[in-house]
Amino acid sequence: MVTLGATAAATPNEAFVQDVVISMLADDKAVREVILDSGAMDSAKPGTIHVNMATISVAFAKELTSHHAERGVEYISAPVLGRTEVAAAGKLNILAAGPGAAVARVQPLFDVIGQRTWPFGHLPYRANVAKIAANFMIACTIETIAESVTMARKHGIAADELLGMLTNTLFSAPVYKTYGALIAQENYEPAAFRLALGLKDVRLALTAGEEVSCPMPFASILRDNMIDGIAHGDGDKDWAAVAKVAQRRSGLSG
Amino acid sequence: MVTLGATAAATPNEAFVQDVVISMLADDKAVREVILDSGAMDSAKPGTIHVNMATISVAFAKELTSHHAERGVEYISAPVLGRTEVAAAGKLNILAAGPGAAVARVQPLFDVIGQRTWPFGHLPYRANVAKIAANFMIACTIETIAESVTMARKHGIAADELLGMLTNTLFSAPVYKTYGALIAQENYEPAAFRLALGLKDVRLALTAGEEVSCPMPFASILRDNMIDGIAHGDGDKDWAAVAKVAQRRSGLSG
Numbered sequence: 001m002v003t004l005g006a007t008a009a010a011t012p013n014e015a016f017v018q019d020v021v022i023s024m025l026a027d028d029k030a031v032r033e034v035i036l037d038s039g040a041m042d043s044a045k046p047g048t049i050h051v052n053m054a055t056i057s058v059a060f061a062k063e064l065t066s067h068h069a070e071r072g073v074e075y076i077s078a079p080v081l082g083r084t085e086v087a088a089a090g091k092l093n094i095l096a097a098g099p100g101a102a103v104a105r106v107q108p109l110f111d112v113i114g115q116r117t118w119p120f121g122h123l124p125y126r127a128n129v130a131k132i133a134a135n136f137m138i139a140c141t142i143e144t145i146a147e148s149v150t151m152a153r154k155h156g157i158a159a160d161e162l163l164g165m166l167t168n169t170l171f172s173a174p175v176y177k178t179y180g181a182l183i184a185q186e187n188y189e190p191a192a193f194r195l196a197l198g199l200k201d202v203r204l205a206l207t208a209g210e211e212v213s214c215p216m217p218f219a220s221i222l223r224d225n226m227i228d229g230i231a232h233g234d235g236d237k238d239w240a241a242v243a244k245v246a247q248r249r250s251g252l253s254g
Numbered sequence: 255m256v257t258l259g260a261t262a263a264a265t266p267n268e269a270f271v272q273d274v275v276i277s278m279l280a281d282d283k284a285v286r287e288v289i290l291d292s293g294a295m296d297s298a299k300p301g302t303i304h305v306n307m308a309t310i311s312v313a314f315a316k317e318l319t320s321h322h323a324e325r326g327v328e329y330i331s332a333p334v335l336g337r338t339e340v341a342a343a344g345k346l347n348i349l350a351a352g353p354g355a356a357v358a359r360v361q362p363l364f365d366v367i368g369q370r371t372w373p374f375g376h377l378p379y380r381a382n383v384a385k386i387a388a389n390f391m392i393a394c395t396i397e398t399i400a401e402s403v404t405m406a407r408k409h410g411i412a413a414d415e416l417l418g419m420l421t422n423t424l425f426s427a428p429v430y431k432t433y434g435a436l437i438a439q440e441n442y443e444p445a446a447f448r449l450a451l452g453l454k455d456v457r458l459a460l461t462a463g464e465e466v467s468c469p470m471p472f473a474s475i476l477r478d479n480m481i482d483g484i485a486h487g488d489g490d491k492d493w494a495a496v497a498k499v500a501q502r503r504s505g506l507s508g
Contacts, residue, residue, distance in 0.1 A: 058409065081423055093423045118419040120411065129409040130416055133402040137425065140398040140472075147394075147470045148387040151459070154466035155312065155383040157374065162384055165372040169335055169347045171391065173427030205405070212408035214504035216401045217475045218394075225471070250468035 012040035016048060016073075020106055024053040024080075027200060028060045036067060046072040049102045051109075052124075053094075055079050055135065055201060058208045061125035074102040077124035079131035080114065083178075083192040091115045095134075097127035129208060136205035139198060139222050139239070141175050145183055146243035150250050159184035179240050188237040188244075198239030199226040266294035270302060270327075274360055278307040278334075281454060282314045290321060300326040303356045305363075306378075307348075309333050309389065309455060312462045315379035328356040331378035333385035334368065337432075337446040345369045349388075351381035383462060390459035393452060393476050393493070395429050399437055400497035404504050413438035433494050442488070442495040452493030453480040 009015035012034050025031045031054050034040065041050075050073050052064065061077050068075035076098030086092055094110050096103055097120040110117045120126040148166075149159045163180040171180075182188065202222045209216040225245045232248070234241045247253075263269035266288050279285045285308050288294065295304075304327050306318065315331050322329035330352030340346060348364050350357055351374040364371045374380040402420075403413045417434040425434075436442065456476045463470040479499045486502070488495045501507075 093419070095419065116423075118423075120415070123410070126409065126411055129406055129411055130419060133406050133416060134420060134424065136405075137398050137402055137420065140394065140401075143472055144391050144394040144398070147463075147468075147472055148391055151390075151463045151466065151468045151470060152383055152387050154468050155380065155462065156377070157380055157383055161374070162387060165347070165349065165384065166388060166391065169370075169372075170388065170429040171427050173425050173430065175424040176427065208409065209401075209405045209504075212405065212504070214401075214405045214408050215500070216405060217479070218397055218401055218472060221471045221475060246469070250463075250466070 012038045013043045016040050016042075016044040016050075018048070019045075020049045020051065020109065022051045022053060022106075022109065026197075027054065028056050030054070031056055031060070031064070035064070041068070041071045041073055044071060044073050047074065048072075049074040049076065049106060051076045051078050051106055053078050053080055055131055055204070056128055057204050058125050058128050058132070058211060061128040065124050074099055075124055076102055076106065077127040078110070079127060081131070081134055085192065093118060095120055095127040095130045097121050098124045132201065132204045132208050135198075135201040136216075136219060136222075138175055138179075139202055139226075139242075140218050142179050142183070142240055142242055143218075143222055143225065143246075145176065145180055146246040149183055149243070150246040150252065153252065154250060182238060182240040183243045186244075188234070188241040191236060191238040193239050194236055195226060195229050195239045195241055196235040198242070199223065199230065199235075202226060266292045267297045270294050270296075270298040270304075272302070273299075274303045274305065274363065276305045276307060276360075276363065280451075281308065282310050284308070285310055285314070285318070289318070295322070295325045295327050298325060298327050301328065302326075303328040303330065303360055305330045305332050305360055307332050307334055309385055309458070310382055311458050312379050312382050312386070312465060315382040319378050328353055329378055330356055330360065331381040332364070332371075333381060335385070335388055339446065347372060349374055349381040349384045351375050352378045386455065386458045386462050389452075389455040390470075390473060390476075392429055392433075393456055393480075393496075394472050396433050396437070396494055396496055397472075397476055397479065397500075399430065399434055400500040403437060403497070404500040404506065407506065408504060436492060436494040437497045440498075442491040442498075445490060445492040447493050448490055449480060449483050449493045449495055450489040452496070453477065453484065453489075456480060 015021050078096040080092040082092040092114040094114040094117045096117050152162045167176045205219045228245045229242050269275050332350040335347040346368040348368040348371045406416045421430045459473045482499045483496045
């Protein structure tokens with residue numbers, strides 16, 4: 001970014017001197033350390049806008065909202081949809097929620113980063129709920145493909161043969177084409193999104209469900225299968241590698 | 255069909271006087287009664303082709319293959335993808351497997367009925383495996399949407415709001431649009447495909463998996479949720495109504 005003309009801030013505190021601060025960190029823990037524990041907002045002027053693009057828990061998004069309000073900093077949750085290749089092409093989808101005027105002010109920045117912004121109202125945590133739901137649905141897609149392909153393979157149908165038909169008919173969505181190809185080719189490295197992070201996201205879905213008393217049986221299955229994958233050394237592979245669990249459990253090498 | 259110029263056969267036996275017989279019956283039981291128990295093929299000339307478009311079990315497809323071979327009748331499994339509205343528009347996708355020459359001979363008929371034929375080789379049962387895998391994936395999609403939408407709703411996000419974003423980004427496939435709309439509008443009647451038949455298809459997937467020692471944990475969840483739906487009086491509603499289970503279990507009325 002610096003090579004493209006951005007200015008490197010030596011500390012989080014220095015970044016919060018700006019009018020708008022965009023952060024994209026790995027998880028709750030990283031955001032807590034960099035944004036809260038470091039005292040980053042001590043230097044912020046009233047009206048500074050902080051855009052948090054991390055995939056964080058619903059509970060922590062609510063905590064951040066209160067924390068920013070106490071310091072007079074506007075808070076926007078704006079997690080994104082898209083793997084690294086999508087981000088590089090400027091084609092991210094941005095799920096944004098926060099005070100209307102603040103969101104309108106940073107919209108020109110969103111227009112540079114993403115292909116489209118999807119508004120989820122003025123309560124920041126709702127963008128996180130939508131992002132958690134989306135990632136949960138991707139994980140469900142991976143498991144769905146894994147179980148179908150494994151069953152079909154054991155009946156003598158190649159993964160490509162089955163998926164060629166499916167992704168050209170009912171399942172003609174990017175998510176089936178992307179993960180179908182990774183699973184058919186058993187192409188799990190390098191990881192665009194690590195299985196260990198996938199487990200984190202499934203945990204976010206289970207927790208978001210539990211907070212509002214919503215059972216999520218598919219998420220429970222995903223959690224167990226991802227733990228199984230990690231136990232077999234696949235935590236750093238792409239999360240599509242959870243397909244190896246179905247394969248292994250059915251006695252195929254994987 | 256008769257009003258369109260077809261000839262009604264008074265008995266299955268009478269139908270098998272023709273060179274090509276196409277049947278599309280509900281399940282294993284119906285096919286067994288109409289095709290096997292009735293002695294339908296007793297009148298068949300050698301080389302008659304029977305195209306079975308029913309969604310049947312893998313084991314029964316193998317049994318039918320032997321049975322036809324003993325009587326000198328060519329057997330093709332050709333289940334279809336598409337709800338009633340798709341069939342009416344002549345847009346079915348046909349999954350076909352059977353002896354190459356026989357499939358080639360009936361291809362002109364497939365071209366009238368469907369928009370495309372997907373070949374699955376010369377072993378008829380493989381078309382049934384592919385169809386069972388496809389229906390299993392549709393059922394997984396319904397459950398995936400149901401769990402996401404219910405979790406999001408309990409966090410204050412309307413089904414339409416979440417699905418509008420998802421079906422215009424990663425999940426832009428017909429299956430998400432069709433079932434997403436039915437679930438968002440809670441529009442389960444009249445049924446294009448009944449929940450009770452959906453349970454039959456999930457059972458076919460579980461059985462096809464068990465026959466080749468392939469665990470299918472998502473299918474197990476689907477089975478329980480569909481039984482739950484039937485227990486609550488929804489067996490004759492569209493199978494998208496399995497979404498009411500997630501809703502009800504999380505304390506929402508449904």
